[in-house]
Amino acid sequence: MKAVSVRPAPSPASPCFVELNAVSRGTSCGPAPNLLALDGVDCAVAESSFCSIVGPSGCGKSTLLMITGRALPPQRGQVAVAGRPVDGPCPDVGMVFQRDLLLEWRTVLDNVLLPIEVKRLRKADFVERAKSLLGLSGWAGSRIPIPASSRSACGSAPPLCRALIHDPPCC
Amino acid sequence: MFPIVINTVVGMAQTPEEMIHLMRSSERPARRSSSSAAPRGGAAHLRRPQGRHHALDGRAVVGEFIASSSGLGNFLLIANNAFDSPLLFAIVILLSLLSVALFYAIEILEALVLPRPLRRKALDFELAARA
Numbered sequence: 001m002k003a004v005s006v007r008p009a010p011s012p013a014s015p016c017f018v019e020l021n022a023v024s025r026g027t028s029c030g031p032a033p034n035l036l037a038l039d040g041v042d043c044a045v046a047e048s049s050f051c052s053i054v055g056p057s058g059c060g061k062s063t064l065l066m067i068t069g070r071a072l073p074p075q076r077g078q079v080a081v082a083g084r085p086v087d088g089p090c091p092d093v094g095m096v097f098q099r100d101l102l103l104e105w106r107t108v109l110d111n112v113l114l115p116i117e118v119k120r121l122r123k124a125d126f127v128e129r130a131k132s133l134l135g136l137s138g139w140a141g142s143r144i145p146i147p148a149s150s151r152s153a154c155g156s157a158p159p160l161c162r163a164l165i166h167d168p169p170c171c
Numbered sequence: 172m173f174p175i176v177i178n179t180v181v182g183m184a185q186t187p188e189e190m191i192h193l194m195r196s197s198e199r200p201a202r203r204s205s206s207s208a209a210p211r212g213g214a215a216h217l218r219r220p221q222g223r224h225h226a227l228d229g230r231a232v233v234g235e236f237i238a239s240s241s242g243l244g245n246f247l248l249i250a251n252n253a254f255d256s257p258l259l260f261a262i263v264i265l266l267s268l269l270s271v272a273l274f275y276a277i278e279i280l281e282a283l284v285l286p287r288p289l290r291r292k293a294l295d296f297e298l299a300a301r302a
Contacts, residue, residue, distance in 0.1 A: 066192060069196045070195070070196065071193075071196040072192070088198075093196065095196045097192065097193060098189070099187075099189055101190055105286030114197065115197035118194060118197040118198060
């Protein structure tokens with residue numbers, strides 16, 4: 001993804017919520033290490049808007065999202081979410097990954113509550129929210145442990161709920 | 172000790188990269204780390220060294236062969252040099268019993284501490300390594 005400029009022209013009423021300025025990063029793994037995956041990417045996304053990033057496999061879409069969520073640091077450039085520069089783990093972003101990344105020895109509910117535990121927040125405060133999120137996606141029996149053999153049958157609901165559990169403004 | 176160190180490194184290296192990203196994106200802002208931090212936080216706990224038994228299966232005695240002034244390894248050397256076969260055998264039997272006891276102590280500890288799927292994975296890993 002080279003010098004892409006994605007500007008959905010945010011109106012003055014809704015300023016840029018996510019802003020990337022000249023972000024560059026090389027690949028850390030894969031068939032061609034140190035290949036420049038992102039080269040001077042500028043991107044601005046308005047609040048309460050949907051933004052899709054489309055491109056062929058390996059063009060740096062995931063890297064761009066990882067950098068926005070601060071799962072990966074950019075090698076050059078700045079990232080700002082909600083007007084604050086992102087230079088560490090960002091609580092304003094919820095991330096869903098390509099793989100479900102569910103821990104198979106935990107229940108679905110406990111998987112959804114994982115970010116809460118990592119953030120060392122009180123789990124009890126978020127149980128109701130987790131249950132309602134799971135309920136929205138048709139997971140009533142959320143205490144049922146996920147059998148390792150049927151992980152593919154889980155679908156994308158639990159990872160999505162996990163990303164939304166701390167109510168991030170950006171997901 | 173070396174098997175534990177090596178297996179710890181192997182275990183850390185095998186942590187799925189996406190899992191590290193998940194943990195990193197879930198971290199509290201206050202716990203921000205340097206960008207080059209190796210698998211840390213929650214991700215580091217997801218894997219454990221596979222070398223559970225090696226340190227306790229009697230190989231520690233080898234260290235005592237080389238440089239020690241006490242311990243069963245040292246005693247074994249003394250018995251060997253004195254051609255004291257009964258003492259030699261007594262030490263070997265004692266070491267065997269200690270190894271078995273420690274092995275099962277670790278097994279019990281593992282059963283208490285590790286979730287079942289991880290134990291199964293560890294067992295698969297060991298069987299594969301032996302094959």
